[in-house]
Amino acid sequence: MNKYEVLGIVGEGAYGVVLKCRNKETGEIVAIKKFKESEEDETVRKTTLREVKVLKMLKQDNIVNLKEAFRRKGKLYLVFEYVEKNLLEVLEERPAGLDHELVRRYVYQLSRAIAYCHENGVVHRDIKPENLLVNSDHSLRLCDFGFARLVADSHSLELTDYVATRWYRSPELLLGSTKYGKSVDIWAIGCIMGELLDGQPLFPGESEIDQLYMIQKMLGPLTPDHMELFLSNPRFAGLKFPDMTRPDTLQKRFMGKVPKRAMAFLKGTVQLGPDERMTAAECVSHPYFEGLEKDVLGGEGNQAMTPPPTKPLLRLDESTSGQPRWHQ
Numbered sequence: 364m365n366k367y368e369v370l371g372i373v374g375e376g377a378y379g380v381v382l383k384c385r386n387k388e389t390g391e392i393v394a395i396k397k398f399k400e401s402e403e404d405e406t407v408r409k410t411t412l413r414e415v416k417v418l419k420m421l422k423q424d425n426i427v428n429l430k431e432a433f434r435r436k437g438k439l440y441l442v443f444e445y446v447e448k449n450l451l452e453v454l455e456e457r458p459a460g461l462d463h464e465l466v467r468r469y470v471y472q473l474s475r476a477i478a479y480c481h482e483n484g485v486v487h488r489d490i491k492p493e494n495l496l497v498n499s500d501h502s503l504r505l506c507d508f509g510f511a512r513l514v515a516d517s518h519s520l521e522l523t524d525y526v527a528t529r530w531y532r533s534p535e536l537l538l539g540s541t542k543y544g545k546s547v548d549i550w551a552i553g554c555i556m557g558e559l560l561d562g563q564p565l566f567p568g569e570s571e572i573d574q575l576y577m578i579q580k581m582l583g584p585l586t587p588d589h590m591e592l593f594l595s596n597p598r599f600a601g602l603k604f605p606d607m608t609r610p611d612t613l614q615k616r617f618m619g620k621v622p623k624r625a626m627a628f629l630k631g632t633v634q635l636g637p638d639e640r641m642t643a644a645e646c647v648s649h650p651y652f653e654g655l656e657k658d659v660l661g662g663e664g665n666q667a668m669t670p671p672p673t674k675p676l677l678r679l680d681e682s683t684s685g686q687p688r689w690h691q
Contacts, residue, residue: 364395364435364440366386366387366388367384367385367386367387367393367395367442368384368385368387369382369383369384370382370383370384370385370392371383373394378396378398378399378407378410378509379396379397379398379399380396380397380399381394381395381396381397382394382395382396382397383445392445393430393442393443393444393445394442394443394444394445394446395440395441395442395443396440396441396443397438397439397440398411398438398439398440399438407439408439410509410510411432411439411441411509413508413509413511414429414441414507414508414509414511415429415432415441417485417508417511417513418508420483420485421479421480421483421485421508423475423476423479424502424660425472425473425475425476425479425502425503425504425505426476426479426480426504426505426506427443427444427446427496427504427505427506428443428444428504429441429442429443430442430443430444443506444504446496446497446498446504446506447496447497447498447499448496448497449492449493449494449495449496449497450469450492450493450495450496450497450503450555450559451491451492451493453492453497454492454558454559454562457562458562459561459562460558460559460560460561460562460563461559461560461562463560463621463622463625465501465559466556466559466560466625467625467651467652467655468501468503468655468658468659469495469497469501469503469555469559470552470555470556470559470628471647471652471655471659472502472503472659473490473495473503473505473552473555474552474643474646474647474649474652475647476503476504476505477490477505477548477549477552477643477646478643478644478646478647480505480511480548480643481545481548481642481643481644482643482644484513484514485508485511485512485513485514486511486512486513486514486544486545486547486548487505487508487510487511487548487551488510488511488512488547488548489507489509489510489511489528490505490531490548490551490552490555491528491530491531491551491555492555492558493507494506494507495555514544514545529568529570529571529574530554530564530565530566530567530568530574531550531551531554531555532547532550532551532574533546533547533550533551533637534550534575534578534585534586534589534635535547535589535592535637537571537574537575537578538575538589538592538593538596539592539596539598540592543637544637545642545643546637546638546640547637548643549632549640549641549642549643549646550632550633550640552632552646553565553629553631553632553633554566554633556628556629556632557613557616557617557629557633560617560620560621560625561616561617561620565581565633566578566581571598572599572602575593575604576604576605578635579604579607579610580607580610580611581610581611581612581613581616582610582612582613582633582635583607583608583610583635584604584607584608585604585635586635586636588636589635613626613629613630613633614626617629624649624650624651624653625651627649627650627651628641628646628649628651631645631646631649632646
């Protein structure tokens with residue numbers, strides 16, 4: 364940390380603190396995630412190494428750039444590009460929601476980030492406003508890959524069931540399924556979009572069962588596969604849902620507020636059945652985003668949709684500055 368001057372605290376969490384810092388040599392402003400526990404803490408170590416591994420692999424303009432990772436006195440540090448604020452802060456500033464064109468820009472960039480992740484076999488699993496960073500030019504960066512997992516295809520691995528903040532969890536996650544895949548990220552895109560449109564969470568459940576109720580109240584009854592999970596999960600023993608055959612529908616909530624293409628996109632992301640949701644690539648190419656590619660990307664197209672060659676991460680004992688680091 365000797366080469367960085369601490370300017371302030373950006374945020375705090377269970378893992379530690381994020382600091383706004385200046386590189387004393389170059390003057391560059393960066394964000395440094397400083398972990399509370401020492402490297403010997405197995406949970407922190409695994410989470411950090413996972414994030415480092417994934418971010419070293421994913422280099423794309425809508426994914427936050429990890430500049431370096433090191434440890435000092437047993438504590439782990441990740442150095443990122445500095446981004447001004449997150450979408451949660453933006454929503455707090457605009458409680459009635461954002462201008463529709465701005466929503467379109469943000470959702471397009473989020474879709475690009477997720478498409479790039481999925482193309483490279485990464486499921487983020489924790490998409491929420493706090494993990495979407497935005498600059499004053501309305502460029503967006505997806506961050507916090509501590510829960511990310513590598514998967515070969517949409518249903519290839521047994522995965523842990525506790526991921527994602529409740530409001531952005533898909534039905535299969537809420538029901539405790541471990542056989543889920545990339546479509547959980549698509550559901551979260553829809554939840555983010557709905558919240559940006561009117562400032563209110565799309566499904567603001569107060570518990571897992573209430574979250575499932577909110578989803579059905581808007582979208583209709585759970586699928587047979589979902590009900591099988593529900594009935595077999597001891598967490599929901601003795602519980603049942605009221606009649607959901609006449610849901611409120613997305614159309615009622617957003618009637619007159621959004622154009623048809625926006626509604627079609629939103630519906631395509633929050634389908635109850637995982638296989639019925641759009642893929643991330645379909646999200647990016649959706650007519651809802653017509654004309655945005657050159658505007659948002661400056662005519663560069665999808666130049667970053669193919670990853671650079673990667674080498675395995677090596678743990679070096681000492682760097683030139685005397686601080687152990689991870690490098691490619």
